[in-house]
Amino acid sequence: MEKTEEGLQxxxxxxxxxxxxxxxxxxxxxxxxxxxxxxQKPHPPLLFGGTGTRMLKMAGKYGDIYxxxxxxxRDPGExxxxxxxxxxxxSRATRVSFAGIAPLPQQNPKYDRxxxxxxxxxxxxxxxxxxxxxxxxxxxxxxxRSFAKDVMPKHRG
Numbered sequence: 001m002e003k004t005e006e007g008l009q010x011x012x013x014x015x016x017x018x019x020x021x022x023x024x025x026x027x028x029x030x031x032x033x034x035x036x037x038x039x040q041k042p043h044p045p046l047l048f049g050g051t052g053t054r055m056l057k058m059a060g061k062y063g064d065i066y067x068x069x070x071x072x073x074r075d076p077g078e079x080x081x082x083x084x085x086x087x088x089x090x091s092r093a094t095r096v097s098f099a100g101i102a103p104l105p106q107q108n109p110k111y112d113r114x115x116x117x118x119x120x121x122x123x124x125x126x127x128x129x130x131x132x133x134x135x136x137x138x139x140x141x142x143x144x145r146s147f148a149k150d151v152m153p154k155h156r157g
Contacts, residue, residue: 001052001055001058002025003026004058005058005062006024006025006026006027007026007027008046008058008062009022009024010022010024010027010029012043012062014029014032014034015034015037015044016037016042016043018033019031019032019033020032020033020034045064045065046062046063046065047064047065047066047067048062048063048065048066048067049066049067049069050069051069051073051074053082056079056082056083056086057082057083057086059083059096060083060084060086060087060088060089060092060096061086061087061089061090061092063083063087064095064096064097065097065098065099065130066079066080066083066096066097066098066099067098067099067101067132068098068099068100068101068123068126069101070100070101070102070103070119070122076122076126077126080098080126080127083096083098084096097128097129097130098123098126098127098128098129098130099123099128099129099130099131099132100119100120100122100123100124100126100128100130100131100132101119101123101131101132101134102116102119102120102131102133102134102135103115103119103134109136109138110136110139111135111136111139111143111146111147113146113147113150113151116133116147116151117150117151117154119131120151120152120154120155121155124155133147135147
């Protein structure tokens with residue numbers, strides 16, 4: 001996690017500063033220039049996922065979007081609270097959005113509309129602004145069509 005955070009600090013400097021000197025524990029840069037700079041301001045959105053406390057706190061400190069995992073040992077509502085508490089601690093509580101995610105296709109190789117409907121409903125209740133829908137490889141197109149026709153219309157805000 002230390003290496004990830006240090007790398008993120010370096011990337012943010014490269015995106016914002018014309019010339020970067022960086023002397024960290026893991027990464028070093030001397031008079032490095034990154035051009036062109038990202039078009040998105042202040043920078044491209046940073047999306048975080050994971051359920052460990054250190055990752056949740058990093059998501060709160062740096063993240064623009066935190067993907068709430070439907071599987072894992074941590075309650076999704078608790079994970080969201082950890083992210084928001086850390087964001088607030090760094091005066092950026094209003095900058096974090098949340099994304100729900102459908103169960104991975106490997107866990108259920110057949111598309112189940114009710115399972116997706118439940119996942120979207122849960123994400124909606126958690127206050128998610130985004131939803132990542134992953135579909136089984138063998139029925140990808142049919143599953144996506146069913147999701148668009150049967151699930152999405154119920155949950156439009």
